Amino acid sequence: MNVSSERSVSLWMATVREWRAQPLTTDERADVVVVGSGIAGLSTAYELCRQGQSVVVVDRGAIGRGMTARTSAHLASVLDDFYHKLIGIRGRDEARHYLDSQRAALDRVEQIQQSEEMDCDFRRLDGYLFAASDDHVSLLEREIDACHSLGFSEVAWDAMPGAEDGGEHRCLRFPNQGRFHPLKYIEGLIRCIERDGGRLYAETPIVSVEEKGSETIVRTQNGNEIRARAAVIATNSPINDWIAVHTKQAPYRTYVIAGRVPSGTVTDALYWDTLDPYHYVRLQPSGAEHDWLIVGGEDHKTGRANDQPERIARLTEWAKAHYPSMGDPEYSWSGQVMEPVDHLAYIGRNPGNENIFIVTGDSGEGLSNGVAGSLILRDLVLGRDNAWAGAYQPNRISISAAGEYISENLTMPANLAEHLTGGEMSSVDELKPGEGGLVRRGTAKLAAYRDDGGELHLRSATCTHAGCVVHWNGFERCWDCPCHGSHFSVDGEPLNAPAFKPLAVAQE
Ligand SMILES: Cc1cc2nc3c(=O)[nH]c(=O)nc-3n(C[C@H](O)[C@H](O)[C@H](O)COP(=O)(O)OP(=O)(O)OC[C@H]3O[C@@H](n4cnc5c(N)ncnc54)[C@H](O)[C@@H]3O)c2cc1C
Ligand code: FES
Incomplete structure (x- = not known):
């Protein structure tokens, strides 16, 4: 599992x-x-x-x-945390090593899929980083300077293709990026x-x-x-x-939707904006009639939000504003990335x-x-x-990166203190079918979930990795640990590392 x-x-x-x-x-x-x-x-x-x-x-x-x-399978040598910031933290030599290794990775994927004759929708294409507003243009100015200083000389100013209302914002074009069906x-x-x-x-x-x-x-x-x-x-x-x-990286949940666009209406490229969290966009071909437009974003620290329907709705609204030809999303999903502090x-x-x-x-x-x-x-x-x-x-x-290290590591002490606070509800009787939440039983905090048939699933809320309190994720119907990113099924089975032991069974 x-x-x-x-x-x-x-x-x-x-x-x-x-x-x-x-x-x-x-x-x-x-x-x-x-x-x-x-x-x-x-x-x-x-x-x-x-x-x-x-x-x-x-x-x-x-x-x-x-x-x-x-x-979402953007294959990019673009750095989403920006090269100008990386140079500030790790210096130019290490930033250049990073860039070289990412370019080599893209070349390797291209080589493997070609020599092994894989039919995986691989394509080289441009990537566009666009300023979400006029006051973000200076960020692009710093980024293009940083890229050129590392020998990424092909990065150039351009106008936005495809996004029907984004053309007025300046953007950077990164040639030779890639995409595939992962x-x-x-x-x-x-x-x-x-x-x-x-x-x-x-x-x-x-x-x-x-x-x-x-x-x-x-x-x-x-x-x-x-x-x-x-x-x-x-x-x-x-x-x-x-x-x-685990003290040097932090888990973030991120969300993706995919809806149809008529073929040829959106330029086949990779797109990112400069917001934090940023939006990421790409196309996936699907025959002569339509392509899939894939739009991601709305990230939050794992376990810190349980408002996923609103996040999917905001993503949809953003996607339709920028790509009016997009139909309603037919897929929406989430996943987690580990963000290293440097x-x-x-x-x-x-x-x-x-x-x-x-x-x-x-x-x-x-x-x-x-x-x-x-x-x-x-x-x-x-x-x-x-x-x-x-x-x-x-x-x-x-x-x-000490500041980032300290701020990300405040999660664990704050979370451990939750062992002492009350539950999110006073009794499991408050749970409707399909809902989960934390309840206090004596000195213990329990993770309670009532399935669609009305049966109660009760487990200890203590993560088996290092003891933090897990939080309910209503969108995925699982328990997420905010500290280092473990996920558990409603029956306590580990779904995502670092944990590998199940949540302890609790008595009703
Ligand atoms: C929504 C979303 C969008 C993204 N977009 C992009 C993008 O556009 N471009 C990009 O480059 N990256 C992107 N990423 C990140 C990228 O997809 C992931 O970082 C990458 O796929 C992770 O690969 P992995 O091999 O490290 O981990 P995984 O694919 O998670 O593989 C790890 C495996 O380890 C197994 N495992 C865990 N614990 C154990 C255990 N105890 N015993 C045995 N097996 C175990 C798991 O079952 C799993 O199969 C995105 C991620 C998400 C979630
Ligand atoms: S305490 Fe580390 S993942 Fe839960």
Whole structure:
């Protein structure tokens, strides 16, 4: 079970069938074990298989159905936190390494889908960053200067195509970006991994990761072991790290809608505005009659809002104002990204380990970060140097990001204090079918949900990762942890890392 059990269904999930893979029921050995089968895990497995390594991939749920199935799939070397800010925090050299690695990631996707003959709707196209209002133009001025200083010289001023009322705002054009159907690409990777001898196991939750001498041992919930020379933990948020990396990134929920537009009415490109949270837009082709217009935004810190219908309504209103040819949304879904405090993902050796590697801190660029991660981890696992690895080192501390670090880390103490406050309702009798909420029972806080049939599901509200109080998510009908982004089903099963233990059962 994983986030594919949450209630919303993305355009991608609706158009590609789930890959069938068996759970692991015996012990296994391999050169490398990869935990997590999203873009990061499968891209790493692909690269290692191509290098002749024997690889086992395990996932707690269906293969490729984590956050990668909930993306909007802009493939961008544009940085959503802006290059001028990154240079301020990490310096020009590291910003240049980041840019180079993101460009290489896009090139790698293009190369793989071409050489492996994947039919995944990949296309190179322009990306447009447009000022949401006139007073945001100065932000674009700083960004184009920063891009040029890094050698991203193709970035140029332009007028907005497509968005019918956005043309008056100045915008920046970033050539050579990309888009694809993420699950068609994932399916292509799976076929290649299996062709190259890789073994994939679904519905196999991992509950421990250990390094013993020159060996790594990964244990499944059912007690099986996978022994390998190296382990890559690509669970989006690491399950093998209790707190260190988790203090350097914060989980945000983000929302997406997709509606039809008549073919040819919106220019096939990537679009972002400069608001915070920003809107992100792209097209997905769908035959001669219409395209899908995909519009995302309305992000909030995980667990901090439960007003999703209003957020979807605002997204729809914004989309229709900018793209009047768009029909009513036929898909709406949500997902989560992990925002690193200094804008770059954490990819490399897990702090304190020699042969355990992590890839996390995906941010709004998790696809290109996952692919860049696969190139970095391929080299590190094989004992080679990698020029970009320094920029992404998981054990780094960015003094210049101290303010962001402190503000994001206020979530945990504030949340832990919730253990002492009252519940959101005085009795579970107040819950109508389909509703969830927190209720106090003596010293404990309980997560209560009444299903559509009227049955009550009662669990401890204490997150099994590090003890925070989970919050109800009515849109996805799951429990979200505001501290480090774990999600749990209404029956307490972990759906999203870092947690891997269920919420404790509570008595009625
Ligand atoms: C709405 C939305 C829009 C986005 N838009 C973009 C975009 O336009 N461009 C972009 O580049 N990025 C975008 N992102 C981010 C990007 O999609 C993600 O960062 C990326 O897909 C994450 O890939 P991953 O491999 O790290 O994680 P996942 O795809 O989540 O894969 C992790 C896997 O690990 C498994 N797992 C977890 N715990 C365990 C365990 N204990 N045992 C075994 N397996 C486990 C999970 O089941 C899951 O399948 C977006 C994200 C969202 C949610
Ligand atoms: S995710 Fe860390 S405490 Fe819940």
